[in-house]
Amino acid sequence: MNDHLVRSLDVDADRLLPVQPEVRTVARELYAATKDLPIISPHSHVPPQWLVADEPFTDPTSLLLSPDHYVLRMLHAGGAELGDLGRGPDGPVQLDEAGARRAWRILCENYHLFRGTPVKYWFDTTFAEVFGITQAPSAATADAIYDEIASALTRPEFRPRALFDRFGISVLATTDDPLDDLAPHRALAADPTFTGRVLPTFRPDRFLELARPDWSDLVGQLARVSDVDTGDYAGYLAAIEERRRYFKEHGAVSSDHSHADAGTQPLEHADAERIYAAALRGEVTREEADAFRRHMMSETARMATQDGLVMTLHPAVRRNHDPDNLARFGADAGSDIPMGVEFTHALQPLLGRYGNHPDLTLVVFTIDETVYSRELAPMAGFYRSMHVGVPWWFIDAPEAIRRFRGAVTETAGFYRTSGFIDDTRAFLSIPTRHDMSRRLDAGYLAELVATHRLSLDEALETAHDLVTTIPTKVFKL
Amino acid sequence: MNDHLVRSLDVDADRLLPVQPEVRTVARELYAATKDLPIISPHSHVPPQWLVADEPFTDPTSLLLSPDHYVLRMLHAGGAELGDLGRGPDGPVQLDEAGARRAWRILCENYHLFRGTPVKYWFDTTFAEVFGITQAPSAATADAIYDEIASALTRPEFRPRALFDRFGISVLATTDDPLDDLAPHRALAADPTFTGRVLPTFRPDRFLELARPDWSDLVGQLARVSDVDTGDYAGYLAAIEERRRYFKEHGAVSSDHSHADAGTQPLEHADAERIYAAALRGEVTREEADAFRRHMMSETARMATQDGLVMTLHPAVRRNHDPDNLARFGADAGSDIPMGVEFTHALQPLLGRYGNHPDLTLVVFTIDETVYSRELAPMAGFYRSMHVGVPWWFIDAPEAIRRFRGAVTETAGFYRTSGFIDDTRAFLSIPTRHDMSRRLDAGYLAELVATHRLSLDEALETAHDLVTTIPTKVFKL
Amino acid sequence: MNDHLVRSLDVDADRLLPVQPEVRTVARELYAATKDLPIISPHSHVPPQWLVADEPFTDPTSLLLSPDHYVLRMLHAGGAELGDLGRGPDGPVQLDEAGARRAWRILCENYHLFRGTPVKYWFDTTFAEVFGITQAPSAATADAIYDEIASALTRPEFRPRALFDRFGISVLATTDDPLDDLAPHRALAADPTFTGRVLPTFRPDRFLELARPDWSDLVGQLARVSDVDTGDYAGYLAAIEERRRYFKEHGAVSSDHSHADAGTQPLEHADAERIYAAALRGEVTREEADAFRRHMMSETARMATQDGLVMTLHPAVRRNHDPDNLARFGADAGSDIPMGVEFTHALQPLLGRYGNHPDLTLVVFTIDETVYSRELAPMAGFYRSMHVGVPWWFIDAPEAIRRFRGAVTETAGFYRTSGFIDDTRAFLSIPTRHDMSRRLDAGYLAELVATHRLSLDEALETAHDLVTTIPTKVFKL
Structure with a gap:
């Protein structure tokens, strides 16, 4: 693995669609007909308090890393300590700025562990489409991405x-x-x-x-x-x-x-x-x-x-x-x-x-x-x-x-x-x-x-x- | 769903073959070599009496719908009563003309339930290739298809x-x-x-x-x-x-x-x-x-x-x-x-x-x-x-x-x-x-x-x- | 089946790679980057004595057929007697020249049984790439292939x-x-x-x-x-x-x-x-x-x-x-x-x-x-x-x-x-x-x-x- 490279995020318009041209053409048409329809989410685990309070999210780690057991498990398997990722004895805990940044770096340095998993896919597309980030996570980009997200989170359009x-x-x-x-x-x-x-x-x-x-x-x-x-x-x-x-x-x-x-x-x-x-x-x-x-x-x-x-x-x-x-x-x-x-x-x-x-x-x-x-x-x-x-x-x-x-x-x-x-x-x-x-x-x-x-x-x-x-x-x- | 539309049946010569052109070309050649070979059916449930008597089939419903539990189950899940489909207490029963036509309409109105299932595939191809039907089943075409099949069944070439x-x-x-x-x-x-x-x-x-x-x-x-x-x-x-x-x-x-x-x-x-x-x-x-x-x-x-x-x-x-x-x-x-x-x-x-x-x-x-x-x-x-x-x-x-x-x-x-x-x-x-x-x-x-x-x-x-x-x-x- | 034909072995450079051209192009590049890397084999069943003694292998049958239960099982299912394939009461036994040749013929005559299995793939590629054989195994080619391999095995470059x-x-x-x-x-x-x-x-x-x-x-x-x-x-x-x-x-x-x-x-x-x-x-x-x-x-x-x-x-x-x-x-x-x-x-x-x-x-x-x-x-x-x-x-x-x-x-x-x-x-x-x-x-x-x-x-x-x-x-x- 080589997670110190600076790569671009590849969030292609045709991602996940079939590759065969005749099939892709049909798939594009079908996808275009549904992509902008409202989201019905009849089973989720989002804390409703977030929407009541509508306060800005604190930082990238507490928003995207610490509460997500999909991410924690793979980083744990790769050797990370859950405590270093903002996991406390009974759920996420708020890390201080240095800790949050360190946790974020662990994620980015170990990003290769997620290759081929939907976690990488969700992160890549969320980074690109929600935050406009263009570089892939790696040791080289960890801080820049952290800063970019942290900065976004202070803006009103990123409130819940x-x-x-x-x-x-x-x-x-x-x-x-x-x-x-x-x-x-x-x-x-x-x-x-x-x-x-x-x-x-x-x-x-x-x-x-x-x-x-x-x-x-x-x-x-x-x-x-x-x-x-x-x-x-x-x-x-x-x-x-x-x-x-x-x-x-x-x-x-x-x-x-x-x-x-x-x-x-x-x-x-x-x-x-x-x-x-x-x-x-x-x-x-x-x-x-x-x-x-x-x-x-x-x-x-x-x-x-x-x-x-x-x-x-x-x-x-x-x-x-x-x-x-x-x-x-x-x-x-x-x-x-x-x-x-x-x-x-x-x-x-x-x-x-x-x-x-x-x-x-x-x-x-x-x-x-x-x-x-x-x-x-x-x-x-x-x-x-x-x-x-x-x-x-x-x-x-x-x-x-x-x-x-x-x-x-x-x-x-x-x-x-x-x-x-x-x-x-x-x-x-x-x-x-x-x-x-x-x-x-x-x-x-x-x-x-x-x-x-x-x-x-x-x-x-x-x-x-x-x-x-x-x-x-x-x-x- | 929208089963009142009039659609054409799509019984393409290449149906089910691989889509990739190089593979399809080979598949066509292989299929051509077997498509007209005699059918050996060493395990079936066709009533042999049909072939002994060789009498005309009565109507589309009693031939194609009432005896087929592959079809009955899905229509049942969709809300139909089995009795309305020509199912009696211990097997198919012969419905009168109005009942048979009503059952057929239930099938056609609910045809979307079979999308992606082989039942649809078998029906589509049977309708097209055995009866020469060109329109897909729907509320709009139910009666016409019923009539077309019923008429065919009176002809000698449709006897068992x-x-x-x-x-x-x-x-x-x-x-x-x-x-x-x-x-x-x-x-x-x-x-x-x-x-x-x-x-x-x-x-x-x-x-x-x-x-x-x-x-x-x-x-x-x-x-x-x-x-x-x-x-x-x-x-x-x-x-x-x-x-x-x-x-x-x-x-x-x-x-x-x-x-x-x-x-x-x-x-x-x-x-x-x-x-x-x-x-x-x-x-x-x-x-x-x-x-x-x-x-x-x-x-x-x-x-x-x-x-x-x-x-x-x-x-x-x-x-x-x-x-x-x-x-x-x-x-x-x-x-x-x-x-x-x-x-x-x-x-x-x-x-x-x-x-x-x-x-x-x-x-x-x-x-x-x-x-x-x-x-x-x-x-x-x-x-x-x-x-x-x-x-x-x-x-x-x-x-x-x-x-x-x-x-x-x-x-x-x-x-x-x-x-x-x-x-x-x-x-x-x-x-x-x-x-x-x-x-x-x-x-x-x-x-x-x-x-x-x-x-x-x-x-x-x-x-x-x-x-x-x-x-x-x-x-x- | 028709295993008396003389077919060429098809050991294409692109074998097993995806067929879709855009995917194949990528796959070729990925494969090219690893194909010549050393083999790490951390779990195998090769007898180490072969490498100590470094003596020439005796004949095709005792090298490629008799010890390989992947091959024996399918030939057995097809009707062969394991004894005729060089299997003894507790492992492979050395057949004499006539017996080894007869066993080899059984393999080649029944080669169609292996169609679609990796055994055929491994044999085809081993025959072609290790021994330079160009014809596919069949009743018609059994002896020729036997001779070609047997002859190769006497040469120093085929010692263990x-x-x-x-x-x-x-x-x-x-x-x-x-x-x-x-x-x-x-x-x-x-x-x-x-x-x-x-x-x-x-x-x-x-x-x-x-x-x-x-x-x-x-x-x-x-x-x-x-x-x-x-x-x-x-x-x-x-x-x-x-x-x-x-x-x-x-x-x-x-x-x-x-x-x-x-x-x-x-x-x-x-x-x-x-x-x-x-x-x-x-x-x-x-x-x-x-x-x-x-x-x-x-x-x-x-x-x-x-x-x-x-x-x-x-x-x-x-x-x-x-x-x-x-x-x-x-x-x-x-x-x-x-x-x-x-x-x-x-x-x-x-x-x-x-x-x-x-x-x-x-x-x-x-x-x-x-x-x-x-x-x-x-x-x-x-x-x-x-x-x-x-x-x-x-x-x-x-x-x-x-x-x-x-x-x-x-x-x-x-x-x-x-x-x-x-x-x-x-x-x-x-x-x-x-x-x-x-x-x-x-x-x-x-x-x-x-x-x-x-x-x-x-x-x-x-x-x-x-x-x-x-x-x-x-x-x-």
């Missing part, structure tokens, strides 16, 4: 709301804890000077994991915020339903769920009551806790048929694989590792009950690509309630997205998929992520046109639907 | 036998129950005016599932048709062997097997006897029934070494995933969902005994694509009896077929694969399915030529072998 | 050392048993006339499988060669450490491990002692033996943090799937079949302890491609000690290598992968295997350039690093 508008975001859904009072969402909705739509998402994972050491404390807090006694199972259900109502009242359109597996087997009511009571006494077993959580997936679907919140599943990641990293830096610090997942049997109890219910929408995401053609596409091609989520996290990347379309489309078409979600903490990467998806879908559709599987006007409609009608319908926006 | 000849089918194997008397096959063989070869296939699945509620009734019927007492295990084996003999006498070349897994572990004879007796008393457990069925896979291989029937496996689909759909519409109504499958351990007992036997041919199909490079190709590249089946059902589609060749060829070459099977109930789609396979194999071979992994004349021979000598040898035709 | 130099091999690691005295390695190191670097690799698999019938005999022999009493668990560890020291003294840089799964769960010391003692008494259970072997993987990592030997894992192959083949021809005779493997949970105990240790390097290989994007790339993109091994054995082939880069790069980049290893017994195929890898990496990088994910100079650096700095660093050369 200005960027929100500039990015053309029409809807942004955040991810929120059931205990959250959603004050930022309320503030934004009430603010006549902010015209964007920022919605909360109900993410109750930790309340459904009865074996967590802090679980009984959590359901105690749940009782307080919902004003419903969670001393028994019925109260617990009622408290959750109350918080869903509260979230919906604040604009939520979906609930999000991420557990170790995709199980949905319901329990007998008496068993659920019994396990719940045991958990409150601190006597629940691992097996009971898992069974209860799977039961609650079925209950969540039942609630969804009543309140209409879309249900999204993001299962099968082993969190905090490295115990030392967890101890030093807390969760979401780069050592979450995906694992195999099974859906055909796991979802059957839920789908067999609610899979064709007119008020349920279930969107299933995976990092285990083997299930796309084998399980998810066949189910979404039959059950009315089910849609296949686009690639997520590690596989939100050009080739993986191409594999996704290749694996899902032949069995489920385009209209049983979810539309793009960015799932990102990196606010500034939202436009390039959505743009990447549009380019890749244009390329895939162009291939279908070039091999006469789709006419050009069908492809144009489909490209348009993928970023407009499909996410709007799937997420009930 | 005329189509059979026009399609160039040299061999067509149907799929048949052991109880079947095979009268249609006998009639066709005896009919000097019919020169095609229509063979039965022995499909004993339900007789091997001892936990089925109707199993003891089934073996009772088996006793009657075979004239062998099935009151004990020895009689059961003898009755099965007798029916295999009967099928073989009527032209059968293979038996077909589809169970939940691929297990082949034999039982001790005494255990098999004991479990069989328990099942007759209605006292078999799930575990015993599974063990017996796996044992019978080994027994089937043993029988195959004696009578020479090719053994085809199509495992690992969870049938009738949606219980409500099963209750209302019976089996094969669109809610079968594939699942993961394991072959390396599962097939070892069978292959360790019979895997190199000169009279056994075992063809293994999968919808779980992960096993192609990991398990099936390595086994077929060693065991003389084993061949890798081409993609089946959900993955009988352009990209999946390309993935299959990409995953299998490097480990097992071309000559350890099965040749194409269409596995279809949709009689009219047989030519386009085989043509699709020939186009895709031409494209794959052309890529090998273009990257100098194969010479053009090797590719030409291989393309020819894939549709002639290979299926002829594998299926002992 | 001359080929070693001609191939440009700078480092060659062999695979060796802990009992081996490494005399050939010592002889080569001491020989001033031999300037190559030939290193042993510590491969202790059978000493870690306590349920093997010959295990207690093996640890007895281990005691003798190490001069450490292996009568208890502590002695066993010490003896292994002593042999590692001996191997390292003889130049070893790595240990290699191939077991049924990737488990690394450590045992309590007392349990390890107890199981070891039980095994010595012949009373170990299958479960205990597996647990002990997994424990030893963790112990191996611990040793590696002390002596620095790189640890390579090649798990999850069911050895000797065909018992009859094992009985007649011993191990490595073509019937090893891969199986599914799980790494996320299996490696966690090891990585959680040592995954970021500065002195551990762990390289993980797989034939189960599903784990690349799901498990291996995510782990290698976080843990400093871990690298993803390139495709191995059945999947060391053009399309599989392309899939590997496609699956791994987006999550782990290039710098967390291992560099190419050839893993071959076929000495003469070493240059074409490394050349194949360089061509394919050039093609992959060219695609990234053509779609503007990488600049040309980044691609040039990366191509160079993949065959120089990366293997040098990963294998501590």
Whole structure:
């Protein structure tokens, strides 16, 4: 590697489009038809406080590096200490000017580690298109780029709301804890000077994991915020339903769920009551806790048929694989590792009950690509309630997205998929992520046109639907 | 979507061929060498009665829509009621003219759901090449297309036998129950005016599932048709062997097997006897029934070494995933969902005994694509009896077929694969399915030529072998 | 097939490079920059005695056919008897001239079986580039090719050392048993006339499988060669450490491990002692033996943090799937079949302890491609000690290598992968295997350039690093 060279950033107008000239011509036309459409982001992790406060971002490191576990993990693998990158014991910490600059230099000196990864692609395009930077990151350019971004961030057009508008975001859904009072969402909705739509998402994972050491404390807090006694199972259900109502009242359109597996087997009511009571006494077993959580997936679907919140599943990641990293830096610090997942049997109890219910929408995401053609596409091609989520996290990347379309489309078409979600903490990467998806879908559709599987006007409609009608319908926006 | 437009059908001569000009030129030459060769269809689901009676097909819906679960499932996901599509409680039902026309309209109005799927490809090409239709299905063209097809179906050249000849089918194997008397096959063989070869296939699945509620009734019927007492295990084996003999006498070349897994572990004879007796008393457990069925896979291989029937496996689909759909519409109504499958351990007992036997041919199909490079190709590249089946059902589609060749060829070459099977109930789609396979194999071979992994004349021979000598040898035709 | 034709060998300068002209141009430039760089082969199976003795190879069959299980398996599947190919009960045997010629004819007559496989590619290029042969193998050319190779082998420039130099091999690691005295390695190191670097690799698999019938005999022999009493668990560890020291003294840089799964769960010391003692008494259970072997993987990592030997894992192959083949021809005779493997949970105990240790390097290989994007790339993109091994054995082939880069790069980049290893017994195929890898990496990088994910100079650096700095660093050369 040779990261001391001064290279130009290559942010070509045709980037990611197919290379073959006949296919590229079609892809350009398809991409042109969608590139300027508003961004619908129905699943994201941007802190809504940023938009409420609308204060200038402090510096490049705290904006672009420290909070992004996609970046941290690779720099860690390359030898960097997370602490030197602005990662504290339980999330990002603000480094002083010297520290922030040093962290930025570590990123730039190790930029070759990201070759071939979407992180490089997102950085390159963000640097070029958001900040007008022309040189590629390297040891030689680290300080200059830092200065250029830092300077930009002091200008009004780089404040959060200005960027929100500039990015053309029409809807942004955040991810929120059931205990959250959603004050930022309320503030934004009430603010006549902010015209964007920022919605909360109900993410109750930790309340459904009865074996967590802090679980009984959590359901105690749940009782307080919902004003419903969670001393028994019925109260617990009622408290959750109350918080869903509260979230919906604040604009939520979906609930999000991420557990170790995709199980949905319901329990007998008496068993659920019994396990719940045991958990409150601190006597629940691992097996009971898992069974209860799977039961609650079925209950969540039942609630969804009543309140209409879309249900999204993001299962099968082993969190905090490295115990030392967890101890030093807390969760979401780069050592979450995906694992195999099974859906055909796991979802059957839920789908067999609610899979064709007119008020349920279930969107299933995976990092285990083997299930796309084998399980998810066949189910979404039959059950009315089910849609296949686009690639997520590690596989939100050009080739993986191409594999996704290749694996899902032949069995489920385009209209049983979810539309793009960015799932990102990196606010500034939202436009390039959505743009990447549009380019890749244009390329895939162009291939279908070039091999006469789709006419050009069908492809144009489909490209348009993928970023407009499909996410709007799937997420009930 | 915008399915009210009037579009032309795009059935280009180069469809599905590689786009790159140098590769396309080679692919065209390879495809030209195979496109007009006779169709060998060694595994299909066409009702042989159609060819015996040779009566005109009634209408487009009952011919092309109601019997085809590939189509039903996607329309169901899109919101259609199966009953409105001509699906009855236990198979297709004949709709009246108004109903048939309404069902057809549902298909055409929802045609966008099939974009990117082979169903659209098969329909487009069948409409254009069999019926000479020029407009794409949509709300605007539904009635016109219905009328055009309905009118064609009244003409002699659209009767079953005329189509059979026009399609160039040299061999067509149907799929048949052991109880079947095979009268249609006998009639066709005896009919000097019919020169095609229509063979039965022995499909004993339900007789091997001892936990089925109707199993003891089934073996009772088996006793009657075979004239062998099935009151004990020895009689059961003898009755099965007798029916295999009967099928073989009527032209059968293979038996077909589809169970939940691929297990082949034999039982001790005494255990098999004991479990069989328990099942007759209605006292078999799930575990015993599974063990017996796996044992019978080994027994089937043993029988195959004696009578020479090719053994085809199509495992690992969870049938009738949606219980409500099963209750209302019976089996094969669109809610079968594939699942993961394991072959390396599962097939070892069978292959360790019979895997190199000169009279056994075992063809293994999968919808779980992960096993192609990991398990099936390595086994077929060693065991003389084993061949890798081409993609089946959900993955009988352009990209999946390309993935299959990409995953299998490097480990097992071309000559350890099965040749194409269409596995279809949709009689009219047989030519386009085989043509699709020939186009895709031409494209794959052309890529090998273009990257100098194969010479053009090797590719030409291989393309020819894939549709002639290979299926002829594998299926002992 | 038609293997009696006389065809020319097609060994084009652009073989395996992308076909699209703009991409090919870039790929040519990238390939040109690496094609003549020295070969680093850190994991191979070449017998070091060949280089010590430097005697002429006897004949084409014993050099190119009999020892190569990649070739034997496919010819076996095609109907050949392994005995006729020069395979004896426990490895290759020398056939007489008539037998060797007959074996060679079997290969050439069945050459069509290898179409689309890398075996054909390696043979074609070896024939053309090493021996200057111009005609493709077939029944018509079998004898002529045999004669041409046999004649070449009598010339000095085809002796092992001359080929070693001609191939440009700078480092060659062999695979060796802990009992081996490494005399050939010592002889080569001491020989001033031999300037190559030939290193042993510590491969202790059978000493870690306590349920093997010959295990207690093996640890007895281990005691003798190490001069450490292996009568208890502590002695066993010490003896292994002593042999590692001996191997390292003889130049070893790595240990290699191939077991049924990737488990690394450590045992309590007392349990390890107890199981070891039980095994010595012949009373170990299958479960205990597996647990002990997994424990030893963790112990191996611990040793590696002390002596620095790189640890390579090649798990999850069911050895000797065909018992009859094992009985007649011993191990490595073509019937090893891969199986599914799980790494996320299996490696966690090891990585959680040592995954970021500065002195551990762990390289993980797989034939189960599903784990690349799901498990291996995510782990290698976080843990400093871990690298993803390139495709191995059945999947060391053009399309599989392309899939590997496609699956791994987006999550782990290039710098967390291992560099190419050839893993071959076929000495003469070493240059074409490394050349194949360089061509394919050039093609992959060219695609990234053509779609503007990488600049040309980044691609040039990366191509160079993949065959120089990366293997040098990963294998501590």
